[in-house]
Amino acid sequence: MIILVINAGSSSVKFTLFDMSDNKKVLANGLIERIGLEGTSVKYSNHKDYKYQDKVPVKNPQDAVKLVAKFLVGEESGVLKKLEEIDAIGHRVVHGMEKIQKPERITEQVKEAIKECFSVSPLHNPHNLAGVEACEAVLPGVPNVGVFDTAFHSTMPPRAYLYGLPYNLYAEDRIRRYGFHGTSHAYVSRAAAAFDGRPPQNLRIITCHLGNGASMAAVKGGICQDTSMGLTPLEGLLMGTRSGDLDPAILLHLMKLKNLSVQDVDNLLNKQSGVLGLAGVGSSDLRDIEEAADKGDKKCAMALEAYAYRVRKYIGSYIAALGGLDILVFTAGAGENSVTLRAAVLADLEEVGFKLDPARNAVRSPEIRVISADDSRYKVLVVPTNEELAIAEFTQEVLAS
Ligand code: AMP
Numbered sequence: 001m002i003i004l005v006i007n008a009g010s011s012s013v014k015f016t017l018f019d020m021s022d023n024k025k026v027l028a029n030g031l032i033e034r035i036g037l038e039g040t041s042v043k044y045s046n047h048k049d050y051k052y053q054d055k056v057p058v059k060n061p062q063d064a065v066k067l068v069a070k071f072l073v074g075e076e077s078g079v080l081k082k083l084e085e086i087d088a089i090g091h092r093v094v095h096g097m098e099k100i101q102k103p104e105r106i107t108e109q110v111k112e113a114i115k116e117c118f119s120v121s122p123l124h125n126p127h128n129l130a131g132v133e134a135c136e137a138v139l140p141g142v143p144n145v146g147v148f149d150t151a152f153h154s155t156m157p158p159r160a161y162l163y164g165l166p167y168n169l170y171a172e173d174r175i176r177r178y179g180f181h182g183t184s185h186a187y188v189s190r191a192a193a194a195f196d197g198r199p200p201q202n203l204r205i206i207t208c209h210l211g212n213g214a215s216m217a218a219v220k221g222g223i224c225q226d227t228s229m230g231l232t233p234l235e236g237l238l239m240g241t242r243s244g245d246l247d248p249a250i251l252l253h254l255m256k257l258k259n260l261s262v263q264d265v266d267n268l269l270n271k272q273s274g275v276l277g278l279a280g281v282g283s284s285d286l287r288d289i290e291e292a293a294d295k296g297d298k299k300c301a302m303a304l305e306a307y308a309y310r311v312r313k314y315i316g317s318y319i320a321a322l323g324g325l326d327i328l329v330f331t332a333g334a335g336e337n338s339v340t341l342r343a344a345v346l347a348d349l350e351e352v353g354f355k356l357d358p359a360r361n362a363v364r365s366p367e368i369r370v371i372s373a374d375d376s377r378y379k380v381l382v383v384p385t386n387e388e389l390a391i392a393e394f395t396q397e398v399l400a401s
Pocket of ligand 1 (some may be wrong): 286338
């Protein structure tokens with residue numbers, strides 16, 4: 001089965017073509033960036049080592065999908081004889097609110113639901129939908145499946161998803177916690193359970209997705225019980241440029257004190273905060289912050305400590321939420337690659353049940369691996385995430401059902 005995965009953002013389309021029947025092999029992938037802007041950049045490569053990179057004008061998502069199709073069947077670049085070989089297209093969709101709680105085949109009704117979530121996801125859902133509509137126009141007759149970031153978290157109980165606000169804000173306006181990165185949390189928690197080998201129905205797993213955006217999930221028997229992001233991806237951990245949890249009264253105070261507009265506050269919390277704001281070296285990339293901290297920059301060292309401390313606090317609260325723990329998982333850019341961050345998160349927690357093996361923690365590998373010591377009460381794993389593959393797998397499951 002051939003599945004095309006599309007992740008359509010505000011000005012980009014990322015794509016991967018999988019042959020699920022051939023060991024989930026990646027046949028081709030690529031990225032089109034700055035769509036509709038000056039200097040659109042196009043990158044494409046296939047499994048036969050063909051590589052393309054150039055600036056090509058691409059006006060809109062439909063033209064972007066046309067270009068993808070051209071690559072896939074091109075004389076030199078192609079990996080398919082004809083586009084009809086594509087069995088399905090899996091789309092990343094960010095928000096499904098309570099309207100969509102699992103991966104779904106895209107129908108007019110599902111498109112309506114994606115639209116109804118525009119107000120809570122104005123930066124993502126409109127572009128995700130544009131990607132779906134572009135595929136419908138360019139590849140008619142190929143089924144489209146939506147894989148929603150929020151879906152994995154839809155099993156959270158009310159005690160975890162309700163805010164301490166008047167109940168009618170939930171009942172009438174659906175103001176509640178939804179969570180994001182669900183496709184990644186689902187993928188790595190499944191992979192961790194399969195790797196571990198104990199019966200998955202009993203396993204309690206905490207997943208730490210630590211990338212530029214960062215979130216955690218508490219998972220029991222494969223079912224999500226709690227997660228750190230909320231109505232929007234701003235809540236929870238300290239991130240690259242987002243503040244994560246803070247006293248909501250700060251917004252009111254700042255709006256009055258500095259005469260800030262709604263847009264100013266939005267920018268401040270989403271784009272100028274997190275490690276970017278705390279470290280103050282003009283970068284939100286933990287590699288830069290770690291390097292500066294190593295050279296003695298105190299603010300960078302403090303930003304890293306604050307980042308790690310927030311993860312640590314959530315681990316503590318999720319052990320309580322799950323009534324214990326079996327496996328802790330690190331994933332995503334920083335979770336998979338930063339030896340220092342993982343060590344900082346779990347430093348001096350032996351009495352609580354975490355004992356890292358420094359040599360195992362120092363290993364760099366694209367494989368799933370154990371980094372805890374054999375006598376650690378809780379197992380700690382690094383599980384490389386693969387959201388594209390997860391979307392392809394969910395798409396295959398939807399078609400099979
Ligand atoms: P992601 O959003 O999962 O693509 O993760 C990207 C982020 O991961 C980057 O912005 C960095 O902050 C972080 N990252 C990637 N590699 C490393 C590394 N070797 N050490 C520390 N942080 C890293």
